[in-house]
Amino acid sequence: MSANLSTLAIMLDDAARNATEATQLIETHPDLTIEDAYAIQLLNVQRRWARGERRVGYKMGLTSRAKMQQVGVSEVIWGRLTDAMRLEDGGVLSLSRYVHARVEPEIAYIIGKPLAGEVSAAEALRAVDAVAPALEIIDSRYKNFKFSLPDVIADNSSSSGFYVGAYAKPDTDVANLGIVLEVNGRPVQIGSTAAILGNPIRSLVQAARLVGRAGESLMPGDIVLAGGATAAHALSVGEHIKCMFQKLGDVSFTVGE
Numbered sequence: 001m002s003a004n005l006s007t008l009a010i011m012l013d014d015a016a017r018n019a020t021e022a023t024q025l026i027e028t029h030p031d032l033t034i035e036d037a038y039a040i041q042l043l044n045v046q047r048r049w050a051r052g053e054r055r056v057g058y059k060m061g062l063t064s065r066a067k068m069q070q071v072g073v074s075e076v077i078w079g080r081l082t083d084a085m086r087l088e089d090g091g092v093l094s095l096s097r098y099v100h101a102r103v104e105p106e107i108a109y110i111i112g113k114p115l116a117g118e119v120s121a122a123e124a125l126r127a128v129d130a131v132a133p134a135l136e137i138i139d140s141r142y143k144n145f146k147f148s149l150p151d152v153i154a155d156n157s158s159s160s161g162f163y164v165g166a167y168a169k170p171d172t173d174v175a176n177l178g179i180v181l182e183v184n185g186r187p188v189q190i191g192s193t194a195a196i197l198g199n200p201i202r203s204l205v206q207a208a209r210l211v212g213r214a215g216e217s218l219m220p221g222d223i224v225l226a227g228g229a230t231a232a233h234a235l236s237v238g239e240h241i242k243c244m245f246q247k248l249g250d251v252s253f254t255v256g257e
Ligand code: OOG
Pocket: 059, 060, 061, 062, 063, 064, 067, 071, 104, 136, 138, 139, 140, 152, 157, 158, 226, 227, 228
């Protein structure tokens, strides 16, 4: 199976690099386990590191009911972020670099002290240097954005890009902040950070646990995306996306060719 895992990782990495659709792994590998899927994810991301991309943190996924319902998978998942995925707040997103990109509002934690394993919310908070409003660009490489749990994990949990807005102090209360996601000035998603596991800090607790289980740690300087607070919006060329976060400010970008 291990030779096979790297074949699958190469296939997914190529799909991401070339912005081409992939077939769901479970169609040909119905017995693929969650463990296999995380092994494929690591092999997949190792190919990015080999090309010179640097690790910059982690993303949590499916931490809100809105997200679970939208994709029909209801387990918390995680993926790895690299510097090449970071996008500039206020800039132009090149849509042709993606298969079928979507955007979703998130909260980002910037880590100040190493954190891994079983930790309380208070311990997790003590490891935080700053919090920030964020937008994630997700781009499942699978046809029609359809996947099973092992499929999405192997595909680095749909990671493809992220924007981080202005940093706020680590003790800023982000438990229940209003969010409005606007497209060309019209609200398309309205929600609250409380949709993220009741309080986004719980997502950081889960990140420490799950990343720790994989033998890794959240490290100083890492960015951790807590997961989408609302359903994601499918992007089209010409859209101006602006997301307003109560207390934290706005994050925006324009969708180009
Ligand atoms: C899976 C990734 C989920 C989130 O924030 O919930 C995710 C997907 O929806 O493609 O990033």
